Amino acid sequence: MDRIPLAIVGAGGMGGRHLRALGALYESGMANVELMAVCDLREDNAKHLADSAQQVLGSRPQVFTSMEQMKTQCPDIQAVDITTDSGSHHLVAEMAFDLGYHVLCEKPLSLTIRGCNRVIDAWKRSGKVLSVGEQERRDPICRLNKAVLDAGAIGAPYAFLLGSASGGSDIVIWPWRHYKNIGGIFVDAGVHVVDQMMYYLGEIEEVFAVAKVWESKRYRGERIGVGDFYEHWYDEVPDEIDADAEDMVVSTLKFANGAIGQWTSFYAAHGEPLRYGMIYGSKGSMQPAKQRRGEPLTVTIDGVGAVTGDEVLTLVPDFHLDELSARLFGADRLGSYTTPFEDADRFLVALEYYELGQCIAGGTEPEVNAYVGRKDLAVCNAALESSVLGRPVTVAEIENEETAEYEASINTHWKI
Numbered sequence: 001m002d003r004i005p006l007a008i009v010g011a012g013g014m015g016g017r018h019l020r021a022l023g024a025l026y027e028s029g030m031a032n033v034e035l036m037a038v039c040d041l042r043e044d045n046a047k048h049l050a051d052s053a054q055q056v057l058g059s060r061p062q063v064f065t066s067m068e069q070m071k072t073q074c075p076d077i078q079a080v081d082i083t084t085d086s087g088s089h090h091l092v093a094e095m096a097f098d099l100g101y102h103v104l105c106e107k108p109l110s111l112t113i114r115g116c117n118r119v120i121d122a123w124k125r126s127g128k129v130l131s132v133g134e135q136e137r138r139d140p141i142c143r144l145n146k147a148v149l150d151a152g153a154i155g156a157p158y159a160f161l162l163g164s165a166s167g168g169s170d171i172v173i174w175p176w177r178h179y180k181n182i183g184g185i186f187v188d189a190g191v192h193v194v195d196q197m198m199y200y201l202g203e204i205e206e207v208f209a210v211a212k213v214w215e216s217k218r219y220r221g222e223r224i225g226v227g228d229f230y231e232h233w234y235d236e237v238p239d240e241i242d243a244d245a246e247d248m249v250v251s252t253l254k255f256a257n258g259a260i261g262q263w264t265s266f267y268a269a270h271g272e273p274l275r276y277g278m279i280y281g282s283k284g285s286m287q288p289a290k291q292r293r294g295e296p297l298t299v300t301i302d303g304v305g306a307v308t309g310d311e312v313l314t315l316v317p318d319f320h321l322d323e324l325s326a327r328l329f330g331a332d333r334l335g336s337y338t339t340p341f342e343d344a345d346r347f348l349v350a351l352e353y354y355e356l357g358q359c360i361a362g363g364t365e366p367e368v369n370a371y372v373g374r375k376d377l378a379v380c381n382a383a384l385e386s387s388v389l390g391r392p393v394t395v396a397e398i399e400n401e402e403t404a405e406y407e408a409s410i411n412t413h414w415k416i
């Protein structure tokens, strides 16, 4: 199979996770992209990722500190994978399209609708592929979750109840996740949650929310980030920061299909952490899949009782995973898996890379395209806007920029 030459732009923690995903794709025997270069404004970060690539992939990509320089010196590269911090996505993606690259852009597509639209305009001008990095729905148990709902096993959806509480006053990974204009934690993690909710139940139309910054001072915790991806930079995290991004948002959601959602996102919770989730329908309930964990689903159906583990597969006899998922996770029908968390993490991003290669080669549309990415952001920003205005806000109002009080300072900051 011909491999499409690609570069990673943004060589921080997520750049490292994407590199390990490329390793998984190479090992699968189905690699359709190949890492040729890494690019970061910080040359030390780019060199660090290139050194890791030597170990993970067996070859060292070229190192650049600007995409223009990369375009001149490495003209064969066709696609870039943008893993820069969230606030810069609109700038980096727009430049990438103008340089003629296909783009896989980490979520969120941008921090504001205007930023998303700048990327969308550049993408349309270019005629290239734009895929938004949203890997969680690609988990085999999430795929099964979706199939069970679509098969009507719990009937017509009534409610999606979801929440998490943790964090205290620790800095979550890097300070930028506590700065509204660079990419606050609610949006950073929230787009994943919204993507899952809308993947399962369809579009969210309206949000009523209250948001707050509880911890305006945050402190470096004992460790930072997921796994060991950020340890290299631990000493760079300041002891203390002033935070201005919301760390608690409680939302009521109206889905287009009539279902009602309740979503609590609480990143300043001291004491005991909490995590809950349940989808209720007219005939039963199911806990939403916990991605990367491989835990079996439990579907509780009126008159039947609890169906769990591999028995869930009997509810969806036609359910099958795609070829690469089946190869990575070991079977094309899975009720659970024992793949370690770190491997599941890289497998899900490997699926994103593979889809990008397929879309470039075949001219097809990625599953999480620009409009899905923009909608995921719009629901989060509708919650934040609702809190500012003190009234329910429709997602259409946000997408059409009929109201943008929350986004205004971000647009000003980035001169969008």
Ligand SMILES: NC(=O)c1ccc[n+]([C@@H]2O[C@H](COP(=O)([O-])OP(=O)(O)OC[C@H]3O[C@@H](n4cnc5c(N)ncnc54)[C@H](O)[C@@H]3O)[C@@H](O)[C@H]2O)c1
Binding pocket: 009, 010, 011, 012, 013, 014, 015, 039, 040, 041, 042, 045, 083, 084, 085, 086, 087, 088, 092, 106, 107, 108, 133, 134, 135, 173, 174, 188
């Ligand atoms: N999908 C997921 O599960 C997931 C998880 C973590 C992070 N992310 C996303 O990945 C992105 C990166 O997050 P991170 O935690 O790795 O951040 P990070 O701060 O660790 O790394 C960002 C890197 O981008 C570089 N950079 C910034 N602006 C640049 C530019 N204009 N050109 C080139 N390089 C530039 C920085 O120097 C840094 O090395 C964020 O958008 C984040 O939301 C996604």
